[in-house]
Amino acid sequence: MKAAVYHGIKNIRIEEIETPACGKDEIRVKVNYCAICGTDVRIYFHGHKKVIPPAVIGHEITGVIDEIGSGVSYSEPLKKGDKVALVTSIGCGKCKMCGKGLYNLCPDTKAIGYFYPGGYAEYVTVPAAAVKQNAVIKLPDNISLKEGALIEALSCAINGQGYLNIGKGDTVVIYGGGPIGLMHAVLAQASGAEKVIMADPAYERLEKFAKQFGGLVLLDPKKVKIKDEVLRLTEGYGADVVITACPAKQAQVEGLELLGSRGRISMFGGLPKDDSFINIDSNIIHYKELSVFGSFASNRKDFMKAAELISQKKIEAGKFISKLLPLEKINEGIEMVKAGDVLKCVIEISAA
Numbered sequence: 001m002k003a004a005v006y007h008g009i010k011n012i013r014i015e016e017i018e019t020p021a022c023g024k025d026e027i028r029v030k031v032n033y034c035a036i037c038g039t040d041v042r043i044y045f046h047g048h049k050k051v052i053p054p055a056v057i058g059h060e061i062t063g064v065i066d067e068i069g070s071g072v073s074y075s076e077p078l079k080k081g082d083k084v085a086l087v088t089s090i091g092c093g094k095c096k097m098c099g100k101g102l103y104n105l106c107p108d109t110k111a112i113g114y115f116y117p118g119g120y121a122e123y124v125t126v127p128a129a130a131v132k133q134n135a136v137i138k139l140p141d142n143i144s145l146k147e148g149a150l151i152e153a154l155s156c157a158i159n160g161q162g163y164l165n166i167g168k169g170d171t172v173v174i175y176g177g178g179p180i181g182l183m184h185a186v187l188a189q190a191s192g193a194e195k196v197i198m199a200d201p202a203y204e205r206l207e208k209f210a211k212q213f214g215g216l217v218l219l220d221p222k223k224v225k226i227k228d229e230v231l232r233l234t235e236g237y238g239a240d241v242v243i244t245a246c247p248a249k250q251a252q253v254e255g256l257e258l259l260g261s262r263g264r265i266s267m268f269g270g271l272p273k274d275d276s277f278i279n280i281d282s283n284i285i286h287y288k289e290l291s292v293f294g295s296f297a298s299n300r301k302d303f304m305k306a307a308e309l310i311s312q313k314k315i316e317a318g319k320f321i322s323k324l325l326p327l328e329k330i331n332e333g334i335e336m337v338k339a340g341d342v343l344k345c346v347i348e349i350s351a352a
């Protein structure tokens with residue numbers, strides 16, 4: 001089969017490799033689409049400890065079931081030809097977190113597109129451990145395979161907002177105007193947030209892509225003080241919720257400072273691993289009764305919710321896809337995502 005093989009930093013080559021077998025407890029999927037994630041960009045430019053070259057990366061996958069192993073018993077009926085998306089995180093299946101279905105938090109989590117071969121190839125085999133954890137998500141009929149490639153990214157935002165209890169009247173501030181930041185914005189709107197404010201120093205890009213979603217207040221931190229603006233827009237109360245959808249310390253520190261009483265912050269975007277300490281006045285957490293949350297990847301229930309929101313058109317997935325490229329142009333796609341020239345770039349392995 002044809003695959004984009006990662007051989008190390010800045011080195012992905014299109015090659016003919018052996019089509020993966022489908023073991024008796026496995027499911028093989030013929031891949032149609034795989035969207036480029038920020039982590040693919042990081043793997044491409046900086047490597048990743050769980051991606052050992054040569055490897056096939058890509059985890060925002062949709063395709064159709066091509067083969068079901070003879071030993072597979074699944075939580076719902078599956079058949080050849082079903083349109084599916086795949087849950088990324090696979091747990092060990094034995095630990096306390098796995099016992100709760102929180103495979104993303106398993107200390108030994110292994111992911112499709114990292115440890116296991118991913119979706120930048122014509123076929124991907126869903127490993128037995130993933131089949132056991134119901135990692136195959138059947139797409140609702142009215143979701144196209146192309147739109148379905150957005151489910152993984154959206155599921156991560158859904159997991160992040162799961163803690164934040166966003167509701168009517170809330171003011172939500174989002175740092176970072178990339179695809180994930182915008183997904184957070186439309187999710188917050190769907191949850192009833194009254195004001196959604198977005199800030200990104202790459203303001204031109206934010207403006208260009210946020211325009212089509214409507215109802216968002218956009219701020220340019222190069223021109224205004226975000227804290228002052230948020231206080232002004234909330235009559236001095238501060239924000240109810242802050243989401244940092246960017247790897248920036250300043251967003252975390254400032255985000256805490258502009259929360260009002262009983263505010264919630266999600267440190268959604270991680271910081272670079274060698275530079276992840278911040279300096280905060282913890283008294284603001286104490287006196288204002290703030291809640292600080294983290295978020296990492298997602299699980300089946302978040303995928304199901306993402307599929308439901310897209311299916312009900314509460315989230316217009318198509319709006320996020322600003323570029324479609326063939327597998328041969330994956331390097332170009334990764335460069336475009338890094339440069340911020342595109343919102344979501346989807347690789348089309350086989351048209352559907």
Ligand SMILES: [Zn+2]
Nearest residue numbers: 037060152153
């Ligand atoms: Zn992703």
Ligand SMILES: [Zn+2]
Nearest residue numbers: 092095098106
């Ligand atoms: Zn585990």
